[in-house]
Amino acid sequence: MYYVIIPTYNEIDNIEELITRLTKALSPLNIDYRILVIDDNSPDGTWKKVQEIMQRDKHVELIIREKKEGIGAAIKHGMKHILENTDAEYIVTMDADLSHTPEDLAEMVKHSRSADLVQASRYISGGKIIGWGPHRKLISWGANALVRILYRTGLHEHTTNYRIYRRWLAQKIVDYTRSRGYEWVIEALLVSIACGAKIVEVPTTFVNRVKGKSKLGVKDILGWFKYIVAFRKQFNIIRNTCRESARTS
Secondary structure: OOEEEEEEEEOOOOOHHHHHHHHHHHHHHOOOOOEEEEEEOOOOOHHHHHHHHHHHOOOOEEOOOOOOOHHHHHHHHHHHHHHOOOOOOEEEEEOOOOOOOOHHHHHHHHHOOOOOOOEEEEEOOEOOOOOHHHHHHHHHHHHHHHHHHOOOOOOOOOOOOOEEEHHEEEHHHHHHHHOHHHHHHHHHHHHHOOOOEEEEEOOOOEOOOOOOOOOOOOOHHHHHHHHHHHOOOHHHHHHHHHHHHHHHH
């Protein structure tokens, strides 16, 4: 069972196309799957559109939260729901703005059988970015380089939310992550590394948002950099805890 978590806030222009393309990508794979939309009570009625889709697609589910609390909080809410109410072995996370190419998910699913975390990557051979200017590319490159150097990850991609987690790792993410906004995306990856997860990067095409308004602002970007540096102490604590747990289990 694969569960795809899609956090939404004012994504009425994109959500139907995303679900349609996801369904086309997943249906031929001969796997059991569900698409779980976590909507933060979008003023534009995104949740109403999802309810319409649910009437004709039994694979789609919806959770409506009272207010906007951040992408990290939404994904974590979805993970907890799946872990507590299903026996799904794999949890997929992706954005709702069509920046994450649904057609790339088939290749990610193939690699998920031999990894604990599959990370879609723009920065390995075969990966690319469409629609970004030099300034945005430089910020993204700098953020990824900083994480790679500070934490010696050996990875090229750290800042995109397009991933597949195994069930055991999703439980660690729920247990150890604390942030609620965009920094959660990096925190979840660092928790995975601290807990010894086997991570595989798969190339993806990242497409800049065409419809709707981006939720990522300068404040979020600065928050990322600050959080990356400050998380080092917590990273070591989590790593030691996971090692101790592995020894005693």
